[in-house]
Amino acid sequence: ERGTDGDLKIIFWQAVSTMNPYLSGGTKEVYAASMVIEPLARYDETGGLVPMLAAEIPTVENGGVAEDLKSITWKLKPDLKWSDGTPVTANDAVFTWKYCTAPDGGCAQGAYFEGVTNVEAVDDQTIKVSFADAKPYPYSAFVGAQSPLIQEAQFKDCLGIKAPECTSANFGPIGTGPFVVNEFKPNDVVTFTANQNYRDASKPAFASVTLKGGGDAASAARSVLETGEFDYAWNMQVEPEILAQMMAAGKGQLVTAFGTQVERIDLNAFAVDPSLGDKRSTAEAGPHPALSDPAVRRALSIAIDREIIDEAGYGEAGQPTCNILPAPDIYVSTNVDWCLTQDIEGANKLLDDAGWVMGSDGVRAKDGVRLSFLYQTSTNSVRQGTQALVKDMWSQIGVEVELRNIAASVFFGGDPASPDTFQKFYADVQMYTNNFDGTDPEKYMAAWMCDKIPSPANGWQGENIVRYCNPEYDALVAELGRTSDLNERAAIAIKLNDMLSNDGAQIPLIHRGQLSAHSVTLEGVKMNAWDSELWNVADWSRKK
């Protein structure tokens, strides 16, 4: 029964700054918005597509996707209404496309409309999206929490440069979701009430939602698990034993879901000696004196005990992995599991054989090059713990490590003037997490192509942070772009993954899950790593 379960209290320790995912792109904003505005289709907890506003998922089989893979046609569910009572039409989708692609708008989800040449309303209920090239995987625009439909009537004056000025629209978009924004306090708290025009008359069970922001992960966890002040807390990046101790209060439980996030260590292909100045970490600097040796790369990987790292920092929310591409299941490789078990002896032998001789100070060296690395990562207590563990493990194979941590806003900031960004990679090794949206890895795997190496020429903007360059790999990626059969695609993706791991481009550490906590009184939570965690908030209810 709609609105019978009172107030649902959710805590996001990073507060929500806007309700318009097109203007922010941050995960927290996307999640918050997903309660209000919806896409045509989204992913369920298994990664499968489910129709939301669309009546069904278009496929080649049902004719929704053109044979040439150059267009996709969606049909809306009948009688859909915006929360203000007006009908949802195909024009709203067309407008949404225009909104996000308007010049100077700075749409954060532009990537979802990449390659889209046109969106047209065939009729009120039918939307046709056309692509420039054949798209083997056409479910991008209007799919997933990142590209929901917005109402043309509300946003029509907010195109392009005017987008940021529509504050009230951005803070309270009219949507089709189970809830309506009641009050929005940026970076603080959002209150929602049940959408009276929601298409399922019996939902949502909660009459209102309070989404509070701020604080840190541990205290957010405490408010759900220990004090029970809140019903749901997102993203519990806290040491497992703390969570375990809080759980003892019996007020809440943890839920996890594994998506595509992999915590990895990047090994720099290029030399980074500070004396190289601005040439550091570019092709001009030449190959890295130590890390260019495959033996070193491999030894570094097998010296790591991923189990311990997982236990110390991730617990339920992590699994050791040797794959850069950890999910969905069909893409998961089992060929590179050699790295899963720690093998200090093996690593030592590898290095010995490669001519890296242990020095009196416990550090190996060869031809005057010492195995001494600068290891940087963003500031975060779990990462610092991992750093300490890795440093310890590597010291056992004669590798010396200097740790450095950098504020996340700088590390991920991409300011070309800063020496501390992960793109510049002015360090021998660095660690962070990356993933991809949705379930299709094509774009993700393309990141390791030669032409994506960040360099001063492209403003350090490339995605190939490790500076991996292998023509074979590039060729394989191109092949992936031409293949449409899912199983063939999977096979290629696995090959790509194995190449990366075997070449030691990167050291995958942990397949990270999303970890959230909810109150024991809350029912219906289905953790979803492929879409917004709040994707099925309409189904949540209070345990009676």
Add this chain to the structure above:
Amino acid sequence: MEKQEFVASETESVLSVRNLTTSFRIGSQWRSVVRDMNFDIAPRETVAIVGESGSGKSVTSLSVMRLLPENSSRIEGSVKLAGRELLDLDREAMRQVRGNDISMIFQEPMTSLNPIFPIGKQIAEAILCHRNVSAAEAKDEVLRLLDKVRIPNAKNRFDEYPHQFSGGMRQRVMIAMALASRPKLLIADEPTTALDVTIQGQILDLIKQLQDEEGMAVLFITHDMGVVAEISDRTIVMFRGEAVETGTTDDIFNRGRHPYTRALLSAVPKLGSMGGRERPMRFPVIDIASGETVVPETEAGGVEESARPVLEVKNLTTRFDIRSGLFGRKSGAVHAVENVSFDLRPGETLALVGESGCGKSTTGRSITRLVEPSGGEISVDGYQVGQLGAAELRRMRRTIQMVFQDPFASLDPRMSVGEAVMEPFIEHKLGSKNEARDKAADLLERVGLGADMMPRYPHEFSGGQRQRIAIARSLMLDPKIIVADEAVSALDVSIKAQVCNLLLDLQQSFNLAYLFISHDMAVVERVSHRVAVMYLGEIVEIGPRQAVFDNPQHPYTKKLMAAVPVPDPARRNLKRNLNTEEIKSPIRPVGFVPPQRQYRQVGEGHLVQA
């Protein structure tokens, strides 16, 4: 035996002190500075305590008030106020007594006034504390009191702060404060040292008047034997922490038995004792043990007439703006020094005398640019003071040293006096630290202090001792000029003689020039070559000492000479009635143009304002 006489009157006495012993803690030891004091004061009676500087007079009075720092001092014996034991009272009861039954005028008015409250408020507080009157009534009362203590323009000065007052004016504020509550007993610790003789007379009259009207008893501490003779009924002579002699004033003056008493009296400089001599004269030096004059008085050095002046002051003018209202607009100015010109030759002493608040200290400070003069030219030993840069100013100041009117305030409370005295010497790199120490020790000995006092801090000294420290400090640099602002006012006669002789000796040996600011006409007569009389910021008469003293021309000079008290108890009931004329204020409105003054020559170098 005298003690017996005193004890007899205990029953009707206002205050009776028995076996009072006060000690201070130095490190871990207790050192008694007042021992076994016994005295009584009856209503309407005035008891004077005289004695050597540092003999414990102030400590005695503070002990009576129980105002010594509680944890570093110890008071033993008995102090009874109208039969009530004060030493046993609890804090609150003692508070009731203070200000109400006993009030006190402190020796050093500068530090004793709260620097951040207007003086009017501070006086009013004394009234409001004990009497149930409204603020407005209190203010009226304060204005009346200020008038009575001869503060000119009291209404305007009600809201001014202590630092805007001259030394004598501050002292009068203290007096007004003490009298405000009409106490049963007034303890006056050297209340008139900074007052010129006319005002001193008026203040003494005021006290007498209150005694007559209200039956107030007075404990009067002073070095001025003239004042003692004039007002006190009985006198206690203190020496090194003990009362060596007590008796009626007449007895003490005429039949003093203790050698110190005799020494004290025989050394008192008397006005007109110069007998037509032109040059300054040393004081007779008295052996305290025997009371005999040891060294015969001798004439001191003269001045080389042809010598170039070391100090030339031309048309010096210093004004302090008075601002008022929201906008802080200038509403007038204190014309503290107006058009003052004089010069000073090496080896010469120019005495600057005049009414309290007439601008003497300001003149002294302007000369060294411690206050910025508003006009005029000053040249010190060839330096044009007005145009000096920082470094030259510093060098210039080496040649001209000051003894400040308020020695306590001029000593850094956190610096031991030894260091304070040594400091100028070391700062100017005149020698090593040891040389400085030796010189400082020597100078301290010569002003009558022990070299062993060097590690002590200013607050551990008596008023007169601090004054001597200041003198010693000014001598450290072997300057050419010394501006001595009331430098010997807090010294007892014997030490005054010693210090003055020292100054005269130094003058003779090093051709020192003194600008000697003083209210003590007898001392002025003795030490100076020339005298300048100031009145309301201007010099009204200047000339050779002999000429001015023997042949005063300006009405103010005449009045001044007439008011000098004579140390003869026989004359004590003389009433002066000087209180009648209006008090003039140096405050002028904006745009006031001071009249052009003409001087008339009376004798050689003797000028009088026309």
Add this chain to the structure above:
Amino acid sequence: MFTFTIRRLLYAIPTLLVISFIIFALLDLAPSDPLADLPLTIPPEVREQIRAAMGLDQPFFIRYLLWLQQFFINEPLNIFEQITGLTVGDGDRMRVLSWATRSPVVDLIVQRLPQTLWVVGLSYLFGVLLAIPIGVISAYRQYSWFDQIGTFVAMVGYSVPTFFTGVLLIVVFSSWLQWFPSIYDTNLVVNDWNSLVQQIKQMFLPVLVLTLYNVSQISRFVRASMLDNLHMDYVRTARAKGVKEKIVLLVHVLRNSLIPVVTVIALGVPTIFSGAIITEQVFRVNGLGQLLITAIQSGDLPLVQTLTFIFAVLIVLFNLIADILYGILDPRIRYD
């Protein structure tokens, strides 16, 4: 004094302009980036477009001038319009917009002000009110048990960071005893007794933490300064007048001791408006401090610039007030 004030106020204008420029330059130079928060999945081209939409592709000077215009002309005009209801010009002006929220910065600040004033302001007020008597008594009874305990509490209170005391209090009072909420509800409207109690409850812990800190700091200065003046001769004079001991302390000694205290307080008042970053974070008060820190972390330059500048204005203003107070407190201090 009046002319001095006017002169200083006039002098403040170029000072603030210079400060605003330096802050702007500093923020521009700083390596934090407005896009750092975005998921790594957003490709570089899109990032470039977002940057351009924020105006980041403009030259530094243009951006600074734009901010000046927005802050000094557009925002005041906007406020003027809101108050009077009149429209000046076409009424369509670019306001200072935050990058992260895409909303007017001034509105954000106005929204945050109440909770900041309540929590941080109140604890500062309590801090001052408690610190003065504590300092006075500690000095008057130096080395008594009161003083010793005071010293101990003050030093522990000052040296143990609020991120620890805050969490400790939460664990004790929210988790174990469940007396107070651990999370501040900014939406709470006080309109009846119940909500008032609730408001007091949620304010209690953060205010306690901050008050302890403020008291510790200020009371030390009060104590030290009182000790300097307690032995002065004018105190003796006041006692000789028979002034009550309380008045001797509170009027004569305290007023003479106030200069460092006034300085510290005047330095502290502007920090109320910069919020209490850590405490706000711990208790989720989400006031100005949290606004500032999230803005800094997310590289939201217009917001940081505006907040910092307002803070600078307050600093300049309160330091001026302190200077004026010096003159009032101590007549010997003169500026003209």
Add this chain to the structure above:
Amino acid sequence: MTEATMTVDTRARSGNFWAMLWRQFRAHPGGVAGLIVFTLILLLVFVGPFIHTIDPNQLDIRNKNQGPSWEHPFGTDNLGRDMLAGVMAGGQISLAVGMTAMLLSLVLGTFVGVLAGYFKRIDGPLMRLTDLFLALPLLPLLLVIIMLFRDTLRSTFGPETGIFILIVVVIGITSWMHTARIVRGDVLAIKSQEFILAAKSSGMWEYRIILKHILPNVMSSIMVSATLGIASAIITESALSFLGLGFPSDFPTWGRLLFDGVNFLQITPSRVLWPGLAISLTVLSVNYIGDAIRDALDPRALKH
């Protein structure tokens, strides 16, 4: 007043300034206690590692989150590092940073404050500079400083000393303003007193007047600033490290240990207890030392 006591007295109170200060100091029980505690902390921190020889960075993941035991008197953290070793190693850095940063900020602050208070001409500019520094947002400033200077310092002084210098300087130059304003206020009040005039009239250099007369008289505020400064410096350092601007994570400091331990408050209370206690004791002992120095410099203060 016998001669004997006088001579003893004289000898006891003469001697050079420092000897005298020390003698006064010794008579102050609080100060002595503070000094003893402080010395003990120093001993623990600098000599302790020779007795308790576990490496603070040695991981022992199987023995994590342990309570106190003979082997680990302060227990272990969540990676099995020994807390006692951590507290000792952290103390070395925290004390060094706290002391040097405090001294730096104190010197800077006092310097600016005294100059501004004493010389009217530079008062305005200096105070506006102070306003500017007060207004500068700390975090971006730190980011810029670190961006500009870290690599140079690292290459000249090595990673540890380089970052140490950086942190000390950063804390120093961002925390002197309070001291400056407080000192200036005091100087303004003191410079109008007559003994300053007297010192001037004796022809002292202005800087000597400042050193010998002004400074001792503003000492008590400076002392308070110093005590509070140590605490702030230690805590600011931890704030820097958790923002990623401080020491690398394998250099424990008290503030950082405390910060990292906060979440483990309920699991291993000793993780917060010891670093918290260490900071508090340090500050408390420095406070008492400061009090004693203050009292020793004030001839009127009551002496025990």
